[in-house]
Structures are given as structure tokens and as C-alpha cells.
Amino acid sequence: MTTEHAHDHSAHAAIENDELPGYYEILEMSVRELLIERELITADEVRHQIEVLDSRSPALGSRLVARAWIDPTFKARLLQSGNTAAEEMGISIYDDTTLTVLENTESVHNLIVCTLCSCYPRPILGLPPDWYKSKPYRSRAVREPRAVLEEFGTKIGDNVEVRVNDSTSNLRYLVLPLRPSGTEHLTEEQLAKLVTRDTMIGVTVPKA
Amino acid sequence: MTDTSMLVKKLPNDFGGTGAHEPVPMAVHDLLPWEKRCHALLDVLDFHKIVNTEEKRRGTEEIGTEMAAKLTYYEKWIVSASNCLLQKGILTPDEIGRKHKEVSLRLGVPV
Numbered sequence: 001m002t003t004e005h006a007h008d009h010s011a012h013a014a015i016e017n018d019e020l021p022g023y024y025e026i027l028e029m030s031v032r033e034l035l036i037e038r039e040l041i042t043a044d045e046v047r048h049q050i051e052v053l054d055s056r057s058p059a060l061g062s063r064l065v066a067r068a069w070i071d072p073t074f075k076a077r078l079l080q081s082g083n084t085a086a087e088e089m090g091i092s093i094y095d096d097t098t099l100t101v102l103e104n105t106e107s108v109h110n111l112i113v114c115t116l117c118s119c120y121p122r123p124i125l126g127l128p129p130d131w132y133k134s135k136p137y138r139s140r141a142v143r144e145p146r147a148v149l150e151e152f153g154t155k156i157g158d159n160v161e162v163r164v165n166d167s168t169s170n171l172r173y174l175v176l177p178l179r180p181s182g183t184e185h186l187t188e189e190q191l192a193k194l195v196t197r198d199t200m201i202g203v204t205v206p207k208a
Numbered sequence: 209m210t211d212t213s214m215l216v217k218k219l220p221n222d223f224g225g226t227g228a229h230e231p232v233p234m235a236v237h238d239l240l241p242w243e244k245r246c247h248a249l250l251d252v253l254d255f256h257k258i259v260n261t262e263e264k265r266r267g268t269e270e271i272g273t274e275m276a277a278k279l280t281y282y283e284k285w286i287v288s289a290s291n292c293l294l295q296k297g298i299l300t301p302d303e304i305g306r307k308h309k310e311v312s313l314r315l316g317v318p319v
Contacts, residue, residue, distance in 0.1 A: 020317045024283040025242040030307040031290055032249050034299055041252050049248035095251065095261075115224030117265045118281075127247070129236050133281055136230040139223040151232050166224065169261040 052094055056126040058197035060091050061174060064101075064124065065200065066192035069179045079103055082174060086124060093123045102165060103176045104202075109156045111149070111164050111202035112173040113141040119167035121174045125197055132201065142166065152203040175200050180208040221269050221276070243282040250289055259292040267292050 021029070035041045064086065068075035078085035082099030086092075093099055099121055102110040114120065115138050120128040131137050140148050145162045149155070156162055165173045177199045183191060194206040218226070239247070253259040259267075267288030268276065279287065293299040312319045 021242065021315055024279075024286055026308055026311050026315070026317065027290060027304075028242055028246045028249060028282075028286045029311050030304055031286065031293065031299070032245070033311070034303055034307050035253075035258075035293075038298075040258060040298070041249075041256060045252045045255075046245065046248050049251045050244060053244060053248060053251075095254065113224075116221055117268065119261075127239065131232050131234055131236070134233050135223055137232045139226040140229075140232070143225045148232060151234075169265060 053122075053127065056123060058125050058195075058200065059192075060086075060089075061121070061124045061197070061200045062192040062195035064089060064091075064174075065176055065195040066188045068176055069191055070188050075103075075176070078176065082124075091123060095123060097121075097123075097170055097172045099124065099172055099174060101174050101176050102163070102202075104178045104205075106160070106178070108161050108163055109202065109205075110173075110175045111141060111145050111162060112167060112175060113138060113164060114167040115139070115142060116166075116168075119169055119172060121172040121200075124174055125200060129197070149203060152198065154204045175202040177202075177206050180206050182208045219269050221265070246282045246286050250285055253289060258298065259289050259296075263292050264288050 032041075032046060036043050064078060067089065068078050074085065074088075077088070078101050082101045083093050085101075086099060102112075104110055112120075114132075118128055118133040120132060122128075137148065142164050145164050146156060149162070167173055177195065179191070180194065183194065186194075194208065196204070196206070198204045199206045250259070250264060254261050254264075264285060265288075268284045270291065271279070271284065271287055275287070276284065290299070290304065294301060294304075309319050
């Protein structure tokens with residue numbers, strides 16, 4: 001090993017499973033191989049979908065929100081049809097779901113949940129965090145949203161209505177958060193940096 | 209008489225408003241490679257309407273409370289999708305059993 005390259009490569013192996021695959025992993029492989037053999041799906045479709053999943057992250061949602069903050073006509077289109085506005089920004093809604101964007105205002109704060117499973121605007125935000133899929137979040141968000149929000153460090157004033165929106169397999173929600181005050185001088189790119197995943201789920205609000 | 213109506217109104221996955229006072233668990237994990245492959249496979253099944261998202265979701269309700277409580281997220285989804293494929297007659301239990309053994313042997317997993 002040369003001195004220029006004297007670091008331990010084993011430290012790079014971030015997500016590697018050294019153990020033998022378990023029952024369920026083998027079940028996934030078995031089902032996939034059988035369906036490919038039957039020519040019902042192709043290996044390339046699965047490979048391509050992994051690429052699609054890897055290409056989606058909250059950064060896409062941040063771009064939509066920042067654009068809506070600076071361009072009222074885009075905002076109107078986004079609220080009218082999330083799908084059309086996303087496609088306009090080059091973001092395909094690959095799963096054939098309807099994207100409904102919910103605008104936070106001075107009097108309404110929106111929160112999204114899927115009480116039945118884990119429906120989430122994946123084309124815009126990527127895969128959901130584990131807590132979004134957890135039983136406590138799903139059961140409590142609709143009954144005591146303010147208590148749940150406080151666990152995320154978010155206090156919504158009593159004069160603001162907290163509206164909880166329950167997603168379905170066909171209808172996905174994204175929160176358009178309120179633009180924080182004191183950000184009038186920021187560029188679209190700088191604004192996008194304030195818009196985190198959690199602000200678009202509604203468990204927190206953007207901070208200037 | 210015991211009131212059983214809640215069993216009908218609240219299916220196993222219908223957690224909304226059940227309000228157990230457990231805090232929301234904030235720990236997150238990165239998907240394991242097989243979990244991501246599983247997600248992609250299930251997406252492809254949905255695109256072809258071989259097994260759509262709602263069928264898979266319903267399938268996770270039919271695995272029973274014990275499995276629902278003990279299996280991890282993607283374990284439930286692959287079991288549900290497999291059951292949907294069996295119910296539709298697209299795959300048979302024998303085929304899955306044989307393939308499972310074949311893959312296990314190939315990977316050196318004791319069967």
C-alpha cells in the first residue's frame with residue numbers, strides 16, 4: 001500500500017450485509033426470478049426502478065416549494081395540480097398517483113400521515129423516514145397532532161388550525177410551507193435550502 | 209354480550225386514532241440492499257398491475273396480527289405480494305418452494 005493510499009478500505013463499506021441472506025430476502029429473490037422467467041417483468045425494469053428510487057430525494061420537493069415562493073403563477077399551478085407542476089419542473093410522478101399540494105397559511109398548518117400504511121409522495125420526497133411508517137405516528141397524528149408536533153419540537157399557535165391529511169394509495173399529499181419572514185433577499189436556490197423534508201410533511205416549519 | 213363491532217370497524221392496520229401514548233420513534237435506518245430491491249420489485253408489479261398498491265396493502269392486513277406485529281416493514285410487503293400472486297394463480301406454492309430452495313442452495317444457505 002502506498003502512503004498516498006494508506007487508509008483502511010473496510011471503513012468504506014457503509015451498508016453491507018455480511019450475513020447470509022435470510023428467509024424473506026430469499027423470498028424476494030425467488031419471486032423476482034420466477035416472474036422474470038415467466039416474462040411478466042424484466043430484470044431491467046427492476047434495475048431501472050432502483051435507479052429511479054435513488055434519483056428521488058427531498059431536494060426535488062424543495063425546488064418546487066422555493067419556486068412557488070418566488071413565482072405566484074407557478075404556485076397557483078402547483079396548488080391546482082401537483083402532477084402538472086411537478087412535470088413542468090421535470091419531475092415525473094412515476095407511480096401514477098395524484099399529488100395534492102396543501103398550502104400552509106397564517107391560519108392553517110397542514111400535516112400529512114397515512115393511517116392505513118405508508119402512502120407518501122415518493123416521486124417528490126423519496127422514501128419516507130421510518131417514523132412516518134411507525135404505529136405511534138400513524139395512530140396519534142390524527143388524534144393528537146399537536147402533541148405529536150411537539151415531539152418534533154414544533155409548537156403551532158392555538159390561533160392556527162392544525163389540519164391532518166390522511167393519504168391513500170392513489171392520493172398523495174405534500175405540504176407547501178409558509179415562507180419564513182426575513183427571507184425576502186434570498187435567491188430561489190438559497191430558499192430551497194430552507195425547505196427540508198420534514199417541513200413538507202408538516203412536522204416542522206422552515207426557519208430563516 | 210361482548211361488543212365485537214370494533215373488530216369489524218378497525219382492521220388490523222387501521223391505526224388512525226387508536227391513540228396509544230407511545231412516543232414517535234425518531235431513529236431511522238438506511239434501507240438494506242434487499243429492501244430497496246424489494247421496493248423496486250413491488251413498484252414494477254404495480255406498474256404492470258400484476259399486484260397493485262392497494263392489493264398489497266390489503267394483503268398486509270390478511271397476514272394476521274402476530275405476523276403484522278413481528279415482521280419488519282419489507283418482510284410484510286414481500287409476504288403480502290407473494291400471497292397476492294398465489295391468490296391470483298400467477299405463482300403456485302410449489303413453484304415458490306422449489307425456487308426458494310434453489311436460491312438458498314446457490315447462496316450457500318442451509319435448507
